Amino acid sequence: MKKKTIRDAHFRALEAMYLSAPINQFYCPRIVVSKEQVEIEIDIDQRFFHAAGTVHGSVYFKLLDDAAGLAANVLEREVFAVTASFTTHMTRPVSGPLMRSVGRVVDQTRSQFLVESIVYDHNQRSVGRGNGVFMRGSVRLTDSLGYRLE
Numbered sequence: 001m002k003k004k005t006i007r008d009a010h011f012r013a014l015e016a017m018y019l020s021a022p023i024n025q026f027y028c029p030r031i032v033v034s035k036e037q038v039e040i041e042i043d044i045d046q047r048f049f050h051a052a053g054t055v056h057g058s059v060y061f062k063l064l065d066d067a068a069g070l071a072a073n074v075l076e077r078e079v080f081a082v083t084a085s086f087t088t089h090m091t092r093p094v095s096g097p098l099m100r101s102v103g104r105v106v107d108q109t110r111s112q113f114l115v116e117s118i119v120y121d122h123n124q125r126s127v128g129r130g131n132g133v134f135m136r137g138s139v140r141l142t143d144s145l146g147y148r149l150e
Contacts, residue, residue, distance in 0.1 A: 008035070013147045014073055018066070020146030027062070031070075038070040038103045044096035054093035061088050064117040064130030067103030072113035072134035073141075075105055080139040081113060086132035098122050111136050 011033040018024065018031050018040075032039045040063055050056045065086055072081035103117035112135045119128040141147040 009149045010077055011035075011074070013141070013149050014038075014070055017141070017145050017147040018070060023062075027059075029066075033070060033074060035074065036104065038067045038074065039100060040067050040070075040103075041098060041100040043098050044094065049095070052093075054095045055099065057088070057090055059099070060090050060119055060128045061086075061130070063099055063101035063119050064088055064103070064128060065132065067101040067119075068115035068117040068130060068132050069103070069134055071103035071105050071115050071117070075108060075113065076136055078136075078141060080137045080141060080145065081134040082137040084112065084133040084135045086130060088128065088130045090128045092121065092125065092127040094121050094127050096122070099127070 014033045015031050019029070027042050030041045042063065044055060048055050048059045065083060068086070069081055069083060099119055099121060101117050101119040103115055105113050105115050107114040112133055114131070115134055116131045117129070118126050121127045139145065
């Protein structure tokens with residue numbers, strides 16, 4: 001992951017919100033939000049494997065969707081961006097030791113964001129891709145979500 005630099009308070013608040021989500025107690029991700037992209041990284045645990053001994057597709061989806069959704073929220077500063085549709089392509093199996101996803105907004109309208117994300121293995125090989133449409137939700141970005149502007 002890239003080294004953190006002096007950044008916008010909104011980016012730090014998005015990171016705090018993401019890390020405070022209960023699901024992330026299971027995955028223990030690391031995240032860096034910037035103006036250009038969102039990077040999320042997790043260490044692979046055997047609890048993430050399906051019966052054939054590699055990472056389950058749900059983990060790919062989580063990393064791809066999370067990076068894409070937060071990339072939309074880099075631009076949307078008032079309400080939580082929600083997934084309207086998302087397509088996932090898993091191109092290589094992963095068995096460890098980590099996965100990293102990168103999400104970027106590629107287009108936007110007044111109410112929607114078209115976002116792409118890629119997930120990489122520990123050798124920086126692309127192992128999956130996703131693209132989706134995210135829209136402005138109805139939930140405001142507030143302290144109750146873990147979104148805390150400093």
